[in-house]
Amino acid sequence: MPRTIEEQSVEELGGQASVLARQRRDHAEMDRLMGRYGSLPPGEDREKVLKDLVQLVFSHAFAEETVLWPAVRRSVPDGEELTSRVEEEHQEINDLVADIERLEPGTPEREEKVERAFALIRQDIQDEEGLLLPRLQEAVDTDRLRKLGTAWETMRRTAPTHPHPVIPRRPPGNTVLGVPLSLYDRTRDALGLNVPAHVLKKVLAGVAGFVVCVAALAVVRKRR
Ligand SMILES: [Fe+2]
Ligand SMILES: [Fe+2]
Numbered sequence: 001m002p003r004t005i006e007e008q009s010v011e012e013l014g015g016q017a018s019v020l021a022r023q024r025r026d027h028a029e030m031d032r033l034m035g036r037y038g039s040l041p042p043g044e045d046r047e048k049v050l051k052d053l054v055q056l057v058f059s060h061a062f063a064e065e066t067v068l069w070p071a072v073r074r075s076v077p078d079g080e081e082l083t084s085r086v087e088e089e090h091q092e093i094n095d096l097v098a099d100i101e102r103l104e105p106g107t108p109e110r111e112e113k114v115e116r117a118f119a120l121i122r123q124d125i126q127d128e129e130g131l132l133l134p135r136l137q138e139a140v141d142t143d144r145l146r147k148l149g150t151a152w153e154t155m156r157r158t159a160p161t162h163p164h165p166v167i168p169r170r171p172p173g174n175t176v177l178g179v180p181l182s183l184y185d186r187t188r189d190a191l192g193l194n195v196p197a198h199v200l201k202k203v204l205a206g207v208a209g210f211v212v213c214v215a216a217l218a219v220v221r222k223r224r
Helices: 019-039 044-075 079-102 108-139 142-157 173-191 197-223
Strands: none
Touching (some): 019 044, 019 108, 044 079, 044 108, 044 142, 044 173, 079 108
16 A cells, blocks of 8 residues: 555655645645634635635646646556546535635635535545555656656646636646636736626736737838
């Protein structure tokens, strides 16, 4: 029986750059944020913690689905079954957080969904650290774990940061939709969550139109 990710040293996981060590760091931060949310009274500070958690969870999971799970399916004999299970968990978390973002903070319905989402995030971490990632560790060498770590981290830093009902869980659909959705999410994060989605979509469409016009003008000028 392979050892869980939790009980190994950083060296055993392949060093700080290994995807296993990077995963564990993010999981620990998710756990810390969920604990912090539970310790705070309803209000702005608690909502900020939830926002940070959502951004971390969704960029982390998107990079898993686009980079890491395809590698698991290629390298681990029962990778298909293992990754299907965590993809289902990701989908449930996606649906719950989409509801949470629509509901008024502090209402019992929202708090109940937050609790269910937290329980699923904890289950997801347990399944990955206890089963899926140790199987990947058995199947590939340290050099591969570090390369996967770099690829996963790069994707994570440019990934969407919120739930999207339309986004598929597997490549190539999620990879293709990831770029515009990431731009949309990250603009929304930078401006603050209280900007209504329909307003932001119009702003982004306007910015895109402006960029196209500037590019067209530049081409016309060059030809003259
Ligand atoms: Fe993870
Ligand atoms: Fe996950």
